[in-house]
Amino acid sequence: MLGVSQSTVSRAFSQTASISDKKRKMVMDAAAKLGYTPNAIARSLISNRSGLVAIALDSESNPMYDIQSRTLALEIQKRGGQVVLCPIDKDDLDLAISRAIEYQVDGLIIATSRLTSRAFAQCEKFGVHLSLINRYVENINANSAGIDNQLAGKQAADYLVDKGYKQLAFISGDAGSMTSEERWIGFSTRVKELGLSTPIFIQSKYNFEAGLNAASEVLDHPAKPDAIFCANDILAMGVMDGLRKSGAQIPSDYAVMGVDNIPMSSWPSYDLTTIAQPVDKIVKNAVEDLMSRINGNLDASGEYLLEEGELVSRSSA
Known part of the structure; x- marks a missing residue:
């Protein structure tokens, strides 16, 4: 119909192929008139x-x-x-x-x-x-x-210490998770470099319910942490709700911080300080x-x- 080569038609249907806008439009207009669409399954058999x-x-x-x-x-x-x-x-x-x-x-x-x-x-x-x-x-x-998970941990430590918090805690994600382990390494290392004692470590999981449970451990801990860095945002939100359920105020009683910057973290009920993933x-x-x-x-x-x-x-x- 168009009098062009098969390869020209093929290039027109490839988003990454080199072809002029004019020729691509010409092929697409003709395809629309004919009701033609490439057969991806047939193409995969050839390529x-x-x-x-x-x-x-x-x-x-x-x-x-x-x-x-x-x-x-x-x-x-x-x-x-x-x-x-x-x-x-x-x-x-x-x-x-x-x-x-x-x-x-x-x-x-x-x-x-x-x-x-x-x-x-x-x-x-x-x-x-x-x-x-x-x-x-x-x-x-x-x-x-x-x-960079270790850097995220260091950023959290710098922020919380700069804010004047003295007794820090880390609530981890799933045991064996490389992401959580690296955030803990960066956080704990930087806290000690800044002259504070090793942060409290609480083993948890990457979900909201685990955060609720971890809040109870925070409340019962004899060291009385004043700031908590959580391995991700959804965990931090569970911690915040668990602490509030006991009557605690955030951030006056406990500061809470996460990682990810999921959309929910900006909701007014959480307004969570976090490290945004790029x-x-x-x-x-x-x-x-x-x-x-x-x-x-x-x-x-x-x-x-x-x-x-x-x-x-x-x-x-």
């Missing part, structure tokens, strides 16, 4: 690539995972890919990855603390390129992107790296691409 990128993430009720997955999906689509979302049900990462591989995905982005050696072996066996979000594992064929930068780093490796432009080097979080000061601390 031996599906164009699919899977995202494996925790199915917990943490808004940060929703923010990450939505931002990842948009960035992947911007670069010509499509997304397969694989929520991790009942801690079964291996099952989520098996389901992703069934769809012959070109790449996989894992945003969870529940990592297993079998999961990595599956990706290696089937040639699936792998990237991690806010996680780092040595000696695997993958790169990582995330917030989600857009982290996602761009992860997707750009993964797509480059899928396209054969570079190999995984075990690099951890870190971004600095931004301190957001509000009335909780």
